[in-house]
Amino acid sequence: MFEFNMLSVYRGKDVPINKNIVLKIPTLDQIEKFNEKDYFSAIYTFTSVGADMKWQLWDLGIDYTKINDYDLFSSFVYQLVGSRKKLYYDMIENPDKYEEKPDEKLLRNPLELILPDLDFSDFQRYKIDKSGEIVLYNSEKDITFDRVAYSKTVEIIRKIHGITRNNQIPANEKTKMDLIEDARDEALSSVNRIFESALLPLVSTMQMYCGQCGDDTIWNTPISAFLYNIKRIGKIQDAEHLLQGAYCGFSDLKGVDKNRIDMFGKIT
Secondary structure (H helix, E strand, O other), X not given: OOOOOHHHHHHOOOEEXXXXXXXXXXXXXXXXXXXXXXXXXXXXXXXXXXXXXXXXXXXXXXXXXXXXXXXXXXXXXXXXXXXXXHHHHHHHHOHHHOOOOOOHHHHOOOOOOOOOXXXXXXXXXXXXXXXXXXXXXXXXXXXXXXXXXXXXXXXXXXXXXXXXXXXXXXXXXXXXXXXXXXXXXXXHHOOOOOOOOOHHHHHXXXXXXXXXXXXXXHHOOEHHHHHHHHHHHXXXXXXXXXXXXXXXOOOOOOOOOHHHHOOOOOOO
16 A cells, blocks of 8 residues: 545645656546546546456466466556557558548547546557566556556556455355356347446536535536545445434444444544
């Protein structure tokens, strides 16, 4: 873990990862304009670990329980979260190879709202001679993305978005294969599933809950503050219900975690 100012993160301030990389925190307005589905798809892909890519890795001959997070990222995932501008320019130069016309959406960096300096399509894998460590390097901008930068970036992105690392470990080989097939079936069944906004019910709840706050206040809120506020509302309501129940004699607070009845307490 590395130290960062959570109050500044809540406020939406930039988070320096190293001297060349800065993580930005977008507002709801920016995410809506960028496209919510594309934004969160990139976020979840960036923070994915072996347990999130069970069947894909298995089809490549890789045991998902034996690859560490950074090796997975530097081998495969980084290619999934970069722009596809190379394909775009190839489609322009070689139109006979493609049935479709080039779409300018291919030029967009999926992570441009949160990591605008890192279009991973511009990075190549390099091995450091002395240590043998694999790093990603952008020679044009002289930016190195190594294991330390990855760990810091993933930690803060998960913190901002309330993402918990998938720590699922199978008890035995049969369970592992069952989990792989279940993940494959789930992926196939979701191919044609219509996207439903995860933010819409949260935004609606917040607008109804806070009463007088208008559209500008909601939409200009950093995603870090917005998601934290949603959790705080839940905590406040939980504390109020417990205290009201105890006051009316319907419940006993004995044995209840004191943090649950403290609406100002830490959100876990």
